[in-house]
Amino acid sequence: VREDAASVAEYVANYILGRIKDFGPSPTRPFVLGLPTGSSPMAVYQILAAKYKAGEVSFENVITFNMDEYVGVPRDHPQSYHSFMWNHFFSHVNCRPENVHILNGNAPDVEAGCAQFEAAIEAVGGIDLFLAGVGEDGHVAFNEPGSSLASRTRVKTLAYDTILANSRFFDNDVSQVPKMALTVGVRTVLDAREVVTIALGARKAVALQRCIENGVNHMWTLSALQLHRHSMVVADEDATLEL
Numbered sequence: 001v002r003e004d005a006a007s008v009a010e011y012v013a014n015y016i017l018g019r020i021k022d023f024g025p026s027p028t029r030p031f032v033l034g035l036p037t038g039s040s041p042m043a044v045y046q047i048l049a050a051k052y053k054a055g056e057v058s059f060e061n062v063i064t065f066n067m068d069e070y071v072g073v074p075r076d077h078p079q080s081y082h083s084f085m086w087n088h089f090f091s092h093v094n095c096r097p098e099n100v101h102i103l104n105g106n107a108p109d110v111e112a113g114c115a116q117f118e119a120a121i122e123a124v125g126g127i128d129l130f131l132a133g134v135g136e137d138g139h140v141a142f143n144e145p146g147s148s149l150a151s152r153t154r155v156k157t158l159a160y161d162t163i164l165a166n167s168r169f170f171d172n173d174v175s176q177v178p179k180m181a182l183t184v185g186v187r188t189v190l191d192a193r194e195v196v197t198i199a200l201g202a203r204k205a206v207a208l209q210r211c212i213e214n215g216v217n218h219m220w221t222l223s224a225l226q227l228h229r230h231s232m233v234v235a236d237e238d239a240t241l242e243l
C-alpha cells in the first residue's frame with residue numbers, strides 16, 4: 001500500500017525497471033512484458049518513458065503483449081487500445097514495433113487472431129511479468145464477472161458496468177462504447193511468471209476487498225490471482241478503504 005497514485009506509479013515503474021535490468025541486454029532471452037491500458041498504468045508509462053530518455057533503461061529487448069482491445073474500433077481511433085499504447089508508451093521508448101503485440105479487433109477472423117496471440121506468447125517462452133489494472137467489478141483485462149478462471153484469449157461481451165465505466169472515454173455516451181472486446185483469459189494471466197496489479201482510488205475499493213479478502217470467485221475474476229505464486233497488488237490508500 002502506498003499513500004497516493006503518484007507513489008504507486010513510482011513503485012511499480014521502479015519494480016518493472018528492476019525486472020528488465022535483471023535480464024540485461026540479452027537478445028537471446030528478451031524480457032516479456034504483459035501490459036494493460038486504462039488510467040491506472042498511465043503514470044507508470046510516463047515514468048518508464050522518462051527513465052528511457054534519461055538513459056536508465058532500454059526496451060530494445062523487451063517483447064510486449066497487451067491484455068485486450070475493443071472489437072470494431074478502428075485501429076487509429078483515439079480510444080482504441082492500439083492508439084492508447086502507442087500514444088502513451090511505445091512512441092516514447094525504443095520498443096521495436098515487431099516486438100509489440102496488440103490484439104486486432106478488426107481482423108476478419110478474430111477467433112483465429114486470439115489463438116495466434118496465445119501461440120505468440122508461447123513461442124517466446126511465456127510472459128515474465130504481467131502488469132494489470134482492475135475493473136470496478138473486479139475484472140482483470142476484460143474477464144468480466146462469470147468468466148471461466150480457465151479462460152484463454154477470446155472474444156468477450158462487456159458487462160454493462162464496464163460499458164458505463166468506460167463511457168468516460170467516449171464523451172460519456174454509453175452508446176458509443178464498444179459492446180465487445182478481445183481479451184487474454186484469466187488463465188493467460190495466471191500463466192505469467194509474475195503479476196503486478198495496480199488499484200487506485202475509492203472506486204476500486206469494493207473490488208479489491210472482494211478479490212483479496214473473499215475466496216477465489218469467477219464473479220470477481222482478479223481473485224484468481226490468489227492462486228498465483230508470485231503476484232502482488234500495489235494500491236493507494238483510497239483503494240484499500242474496504243479492506
Ligand code: GLP
Binds near residue numbers: 135
Ligand atoms: C478496462 C480494461 C482493464 C482495466 C480496467 C480499469 O476495462 N480492460 O484492463 O484494468 O478498465 O481501468 P482504469 O485503470 O482506467 O480504472
